[in-house]
Amino acid sequence: MYLSEMMAKHPIVPFIREGDFAVRNPWILPERRLLDYLLVYFQEGECMFRVDDVDYEFRVGDFCLIQPSSLIRLEGRTNTITPFVHMDLFYDSYREERFPTKGGQIDLSAYAHLMQTKLNDLNGIQIPVKLRPKQPIALRDTFLRLVECWQYRDPLMQLRAQSLATEVILTILEDHTDLRTTEKAAPQPLNWITSFISFRLSEPLSIHEMARRAHLSPSRFSAKFREQFGTAPHQYLLNLRIHHARELLITSELRMNEIADYCGFADIHHFAKAFKKQVGIAPGAYRKMEKNIDVY
Numbered sequence: 001m002y003l004s005e006m007m008a009k010h011p012i013v014p015f016i017r018e019g020d021f022a023v024r025n026p027w028i029l030p031e032r033r034l035l036d037y038l039l040v041y042f043q044e045g046e047c048m049f050r051v052d053d054v055d056y057e058f059r060v061g062d063f064c065l066i067q068p069s070s071l072i073r074l075e076g077r078t079n080t081i082t083p084f085v086h087m088d089l090f091y092d093s094y095r096e097e098r099f100p101t102k103g104g105q106i107d108l109s110a111y112a113h114l115m116q117t118k119l120n121d122l123n124g125i126q127i128p129v130k131l132r133p134k135q136p137i138a139l140r141d142t143f144l145r146l147v148e149c150w151q152y153r154d155p156l157m158q159l160r161a162q163s164l165a166t167e168v169i170l171t172i173l174e175d176h177t178d179l180r181t182t183e184k185a186a187p188q189p190l191n192w193i194t195s196f197i198s199f200r201l202s203e204p205l206s207i208h209e210m211a212r213r214a215h216l217s218p219s220r221f222s223a224k225f226r227e228q229f230g231t232a233p234h235q236y237l238l239n240l241r242i243h244h245a246r247e248l249l250i251t252s253e254l255r256m257n258e259i260a261d262y263c264g265f266a267d268i269h270h271f272a273k274a275f276k277k278q279v280g281i282a283p284g285a286y287r288k289m290e291k292n293i294d295v296y
Contacts, residue, residue, distance in 0.1 A: 045080030
């Protein structure tokens with residue numbers, strides 16, 4: 001699956017579950033497996049993290065991103081300060097049930113429905129455990145503000161923390177993945193096109209214009225549109241125009257030529273012909289019939 005397909009189903013909406021400036025003497029957190037994402041910044045000290053049987057050494061200034069389902073063992077070899085957050089990336093209905101796992105929780109089969117999707121399971125994405133930020137100071141500052149904001153329990157500061165989390169995730173994706181190249185091969189969903197069409201009903205909208213906005217050829221766009229919506233683009237557009245015309249005929253006192261304009265028909269004759277073909281009666285007769293219906 002590509003990132004665009006995943007986001008069509010579950011958009012990236014970071015949700016911080018836990019975060020703090022962890023200040024510890026030399027320490028060890030025993031093996032566990034994660035349900036969510038763990039992002040750590042190494043502000044002071046040295047650590048050794050084992051992630052899926054691979055050892056990673058971390059020193060001051062490093063960043064670590066551990067993805068869901070990873071088996072981890074974390075060790076601080078010196079006194080350390082390691083600001084961290086546990087968070088979800090992708091929105092789903094389980095975010096209130098998901099939790100940071102504890103030592104010994106290795107078999108998570110009972111919680112399989114709570115497992116977040118790994119970024120690295122998506123086509124074209126391979127983000128390392130030890131991050132390589134292009135602007136480490138900027139990422140550090142943003143992340144530390146995130147963790148600081150999370151310490152406050154008022155809604156505005158927590159909203160600010162969630163906003164900063166979005167900025168952090170976007171930076172990580174941009175630093176480690178060429179999404180523009182990756183997504184060129186992805187089957188792009190056309191979910192956005194319905195709003196695009198709805199807001200332009202009064203305009204002379206062509207297949208070529210819709211295809212251009214989708215960065216596809218007209219023939220490819222028409223095929224993908226039919227595959228996703230079950231009808232041709234021009235028929236979908238006509239259906240929307242007729243539906244809007246029916247609403248205006250019932251709820252307004254607009255003249256027929258005005259309704260034709262608002263609904264994107266070339267003239268009143270084109271409007272009347274298209275309306276009668278689809279609805280079965282002329283617009284004027286439809287208005288009279290609907291407005292004469294008694295409501296009990």
